Amino acid sequence: IQLSAERLEMKLGDRLSREDAEALRRSTGMIVSQVAALKAMVDDFRDYARLPAPEPTRLDLNALVGEVLGLYEDSRVPITKRLAPELPAVWADGAQIRQVIHNLVQNAQDALENVRGAGRSPAIEVRTEPAGDRVRLAVSDNGGGFPEELMARIFEPYVTTKPRGTGLGLAIVKKIIDEHHGSVAIENQPARGASVTVLLPLAKAA
Structure with a gap:
């Protein structure tokens, strides 16, 4: 066509x-x-x-985040990294977690399309930190947040806030993280914007 x-x-x-x-x-x-x-x-x-079953190995999450964000150096929206030093390795499939990071960053970028018109400077923050027997990855933005009526269904396939969105980006994230025996949560921030938080299991002892 x-x-x-x-x-x-x-x-x-x-x-x-x-x-x-x-x-x-x-x-x-x-x-x-x-x-x-x-x-x-x-x-x-x-x-x-067709998402394949994950093939987890010891994974340096900070290194992977840095590698992925390197692709966004010329992004129209500044991205701040706050990566915990000496972060423990996680037990995860690197290719699939790479897709998770991409999806979350792209979702944050889409949420910021109209921020400049609202008199704010768009910004994204990607953060990692230890969380007990897990490692936390959080991607936050200062956009308009998610509509409250969609919060309970936001990870379902085909649920989207974008006029041209497919509604599968966050559904793919949820499916990948579930198959890693992790968890993912989303919340609207009081100072406007949204944050998506992923918890991944620590790598097995060598």
Whole structure:
């Protein structure tokens, strides 16, 4: 569909009046964007439905967080790292926890799209710390928070606050963490914004 729309624009664009060519460009642009949105939805559904069983090993969570956040160095939203020194290793599948971090950071970024217009500077914080026999990973933002009516269902598939969201990002996070015998919780912060907290089990003794 996308390729056909792009070819149609290329083939007819030079044969139309300026007004008609602009209308064609807008229409094909809308088709391309909708196809991209559908592809993202299919990809998310595939990730959710076919999530393999985790293959846990000793994992340096701080190192993984630093590696993932390195991909966001040019992000439009500043991300602050508060990583506990000498954090104990966790027992987790590195590839799957990488996806968890990505999903949480992207979710926070999406929540901050309209913050500048509200007179605030958007900000994200990623924090790690020991938590008894677990390690805590928290991703917080200063956006508008989650609607109270969705809080009880926010980890269910297809529940979303975004006009173009698939509603699978947090569902994938929940599924991954459950299969790691961990826990995930979400809360709205008093000073506005939201925080998602993940608890992962410590690595087995060597």
